[in-house]
Amino acid sequence: MPDTTRRANRLPGNRYGNRPTMKDVAARAGVGLKTVSRVVNGEPGVTPETERRVQEAIDALGFRRNDSARVLRKGRTASIGLVLEDLADPFYGPLSRAVEEVARAHGALLINGSSAEDPDREQELVLALCARRVDGLVVIPAGDDHRYLEPELKAGVATVFVDRPAGQIDADVVVSDNFGGARDGVAHLIAHGHRRIGFIGDMPRIHTAAERLRGYRAAMEDAGIPVEDSWMSLGVTDPVRVRRAAEEMLADPQPVTAIFTGNNRVTVTVIRVLAEHTRGVALVGFDDIELADLLRPGVTVVAQDAAALGRTAAERLFRQLDGTLLAPDRIELPTRLVTRGSGELPPSD
Amino acid sequence: MPDTTRRANRLPGNRYGNRPTMKDVAARAGVGLKTVSRVVNGEPGVTPETERRVQEAIDALGFRRNDSARVLRKGRTASIGLVLEDLADPFYGPLSRAVEEVARAHGALLINGSSAEDPDREQELVLALCARRVDGLVVIPAGDDHRYLEPELKAGVATVFVDRPAGQIDADVVVSDNFGGARDGVAHLIAHGHRRIGFIGDMPRIHTAAERLRGYRAAMEDAGIPVEDSWMSLGVTDPVRVRRAAEEMLADPQPVTAIFTGNNRVTVTVIRVLAEHTRGVALVGFDDIELADLLRPGVTVVAQDAAALGRTAAERLFRQLDGTLLAPDRIELPTRLVTRGSGELPPSD
DNA sequence: CCCGCATCTGACAACGTTGTCCAGGCTCTA
DNA sequence: TAGAGCCTGGACAACGTTGTCAGATGCGGG
Numbered sequence: 152m153p154d155t156t157r158r159a160n161r162l163p164g165n166r167y168g169n170r171p172t173m174k175d176v177a178a179r180a181g182v183g184l185k186t187v188s189r190v191v192n193g194e195p196g197v198t199p200e201t202e203r204r205v206q207e208a209i210d211a212l213g214f215r216r217n218d219s220a221r222v223l224r225k226g227r228t229a230s231i232g233l234v235l236e237d238l239a240d241p242f243y244g245p246l247s248r249a250v251e252e253v254a255r256a257h258g259a260l261l262i263n264g265s266s267a268e269d270p271d272r273e274q275e276l277v278l279a280l281c282a283r284r285v286d287g288l289v290v291i292p293a294g295d296d297h298r299y300l301e302p303e304l305k306a307g308v309a310t311v312f313v314d315r316p317a318g319q320i321d322a323d324v325v326v327s328d329n330f331g332g333a334r335d336g337v338a339h340l341i342a343h344g345h346r347r348i349g350f351i352g353d354m355p356r357i358h359t360a361a362e363r364l365r366g367y368r369a370a371m372e373d374a375g376i377p378v379e380d381s382w383m384s385l386g387v388t389d390p391v392r393v394r395r396a397a398e399e400m401l402a403d404p405q406p407v408t409a410i411f412t413g414n415n416r417v418t419v420t421v422i423r424v425l426a427e428h429t430r431g432v433a434l435v436g437f438d439d440i441e442l443a444d445l446l447r448p449g450v451t452v453v454a455q456d457a458a459a460l461g462r463t464a465a466e467r468l469f470r471q472l473d474g475t476l477l478a479p480d481r482i483e484l485p486t487r488l489v490t491r492g493s494g495e496l497p498p499s500d
Numbered sequence: 501m502p503d504t505t506r507r508a509n510r511l512p513g514n515r516y517g518n519r520p521t522m523k524d525v526a527a528r529a530g531v532g533l534k535t536v537s538r539v540v541n542g543e544p545g546v547t548p549e550t551e552r553r554v555q556e557a558i559d560a561l562g563f564r565r566n567d568s569a570r571v572l573r574k575g576r577t578a579s580i581g582l583v584l585e586d587l588a589d590p591f592y593g594p595l596s597r598a599v600e601e602v603a604r605a606h607g608a609l610l611i612n613g614s615s616a617e618d619p620d621r622e623q624e625l626v627l628a629l630c631a632r633r634v635d636g637l638v639v640i641p642a643g644d645d646h647r648y649l650e651p652e653l654k655a656g657v658a659t660v661f662v663d664r665p666a667g668q669i670d671a672d673v674v675v676s677d678n679f680g681g682a683r684d685g686v687a688h689l690i691a692h693g694h695r696r697i698g699f700i701g702d703m704p705r706i707h708t709a710a711e712r713l714r715g716y717r718a719a720m721e722d723a724g725i726p727v728e729d730s731w732m733s734l735g736v737t738d739p740v741r742v743r744r745a746a747e748e749m750l751a752d753p754q755p756v757t758a759i760f761t762g763n764n765r766v767t768v769t770v771i772r773v774l775a776e777h778t779r780g781v782a783l784v785g786f787d788d789i790e791l792a793d794l795l796r797p798g799v800t801v802v803a804q805d806a807a808a809l810g811r812t813a814a815e816r817l818f819r820q821l822d823g824t825l826l827a828p829d830r831i832e833l834p835t836r837l838v839t840r841g842s843g844e845l846p847p848s849d
Numbered sequence: 850c851c852c853g854c855a856t857c858t859g860a861c862a863a864c865g866t867t868g869t870c871c872a873g874g875c876t877c878t879a
Numbered sequence: 880t881a882g883a884g885c886c887t888g889g890a891c892a893a894c895g896t897t898g899t900c901a902g903a904t905g906c907g908g909g
Contacts, residue, residue: 170655172865183889188867196887213651218631219571220865223894228568230611230632239597241790244588251587251614260628262579262611265600279609282567283579302562306519419791426794441590442768442791445775458588521895532859537897545857569895572864 171212180208232280233263235291249461270294287468309471313464315358324481325464327455332486333366336435336453345409349400352413354386393420408498409433433496451494520561529557581629582612584640598810619643636817658820662813664707673830674813676804681835682715685784685802694758698749701762703735742769757847758782782845800843
């Protein structure tokens with residue numbers, strides 16, 4: 152009694168709510184299983200009349216191919232994973248969209264998740280995506296050790312890191328010129344006469360933050376200005392503490408006359424602080440901000456092209472998948488200094 | 501010769517780049533297939549010694565369970581689909597993140613895509629997600645006919661629509677009070693003495709746009725102000741045309757003294773136009789905008805809580821999946837008028 | 850010393866699809 | 880009209896996993 156066995160093996164609640172399968176369609180259309188498969192996949196070798204019958208059965212039953220089974224058989228999932236830091240950060244919006252557009256052009260879906268800057272969560276997410284057998288991964292890394300990816304890379308999972316490089320493994324990377332951008336931004340302030348320039352940035356364990364700090368130091372050193380510790384605030388990230396850091400720099404007996412901010416969120420907070428401040432303090436921020444041009448003064452920024460980062464990374468990913476891309480490489484995209492006023496204020500002392 | 505058959509059936513390039521399977525792990529550990537499965541899934545009934553051997557083999561081979569096969573067998577994918585309009589729109593960032601957080605709390609991954617406001621693309625995406633057998637869908641609809649979802653709903657795919665209602669089917673919906681919000685925003689302008697109030701909004705075929713327009717009309721009617729056609733601009737959406745629309749309203753011999761804008765993108769463009777304008781024109785916008793408080797004047801908005809929309813929708817989705825949610829319902833979240841200056845300007849004529 | 854029981858392990862089928870391969874029917878030609 | 884060749888359709892195995900069930904092993908008690 153094979154039927155009994157079969158029923159016994161079924162789950163109680165009935166999976167997929169009893170979706171029809173190709174077998175059901177075949178039975179209804181009075182054809183073989185494989186014929187249904189051919190119709191569904193548009194393969195040749197089916198007479199129009201048969202095709203019509205099959206199509207009718209499909210519509211009547213509301214059949215939809217089960218891609219899990221298909222993936223199992225074919226080995227490709229036509230999906231890629233995107234791991235970023237925070238879906239809600241405006242910097243990642245255009246980046247995600249660019250990745251999605253490239254994926255779409257290649258017929259792939261996008262599965263994504265946020266690491267919230269937590270290395271464990273990054274790893275967990277990446278491995279979950281690998282278990283789903285995504286064809287490739289675009290990762291904005293939170294951690295700095297990615298050796299856990301070695302078996303995956305060996306198994307042929309295409310991988311591109313964006314915004315920050317991978318740690319301890321050799322992988323494709325697409326980043327902005329964080330060092331050069333920050334250096335130019337700070338040099339811009341120096342060129343406008345500033346010497347006491349503050350720096351407020353994220354934790355130096357984040358690669359981009361470290362690079363921007365390095366750019367700040369380089370610009371100062373190039374100008375022969377010794378940097379005082381009280382001018383730098385590293386690792387503060389929540390608005391309350393950023394605000395306090397900025398206020399301390401400005402309250403110093405020898406206050407900074409300009410501030411360089413290390414990312415968009417810090418910039419926004421510092422703008423708020425400066426708005427309450429009577430003395431004009433110059434500001435250059437890393438990352439562009441919406442409406443920055445409408446503030447008075449307009450906010451001068453070092454802009455990176457988030458969409459280009461995403462697009463470049465995704466394109467490299469698919470080139471890995473075609474096999475047209477061979478060795479891992481590091482691509483660095485230029486940044487652009489956008490002057491709008493706040494960076495051109497003269498020192499007020 | 502079963503081996504020959506097997507090899508002949510293999511694809512040439514070798515799928516997944518030859519990832520090890522449980523069978524391989526079992527062979528290496530010298531145990532049965534099912535024992536490996538037990539270890540991988542943390543099922544009881546394995547001696548510590550056996551478990552150690554299996555774990556060793558797993559690590560040595562870099563084995564990772566293939567979730568496609570697992571899904572095929574178990575029927576649940578532990579993933580949900582999110583279809584929205586544009587990943588890069590700042591309004592959807594917090595919404596996506598909220599959905600992701602709820603999904604994560606339920607151990608599910610998020611697959612998402614953008615419809616770009618195109619109904620066909622929405623349908624294509626939704627059906628692709630259904631073919632992947634996502635457990636549920638959160639949809640910000642672009643189209644207004646969702647009967648194509650009927651077989652899916654019948655098959656038990658949990659579905660919640662957000663931001664805009666579903667068309668032609670009975671489904672769970674979570675929306676903001678677009679009508680009431682717009683009415684209150686316009687009434688606010690009226691209360692400050694305005695009578696000639698312009699409205700610039702998106703295409704009325706988009707539900708939210710239509711509701712906000714209705715709110716505008718209601719407020720005007722309540723105040724006994726007849727609306728002139730030249731005060732309304734509907735369906736313009738790209739910045740160039742929004743700009744032109746705003747300029748025309750302001751160049752009229754009897755110009756509007758205030759403008760109500762129908763969404764965040766329109767608001768931003770109109771802010772730009774007004775910034776170039778000498779005469780003070782009042783502005784209230786639908787949707788909040790970052791830095792709106794720092795502009796002079798600050799921008800008065802009708803804010804909706806995007807994160808709450810996403811969270812509410814996702815929670816309802818998972819309640820559908822638990823079975824604790826029975827009938828589809830419509831949830832309407834309140835909006836909030838945030839006064840910052842631009843909406844309180846008096847008429848300038 | 851043997852039996853019963855509990856514990857651990859493995860063989861096997863099934864999930865829904867696709868690739869392979871063969872059978873049967875048809876057309877076309879000699 | 881018979882034979883060769885083509886075209887359509889279907890049976891079957893396999894993808895990698897998990898549920899079922901039965902067999903093996905070890906232990907304690909009678």
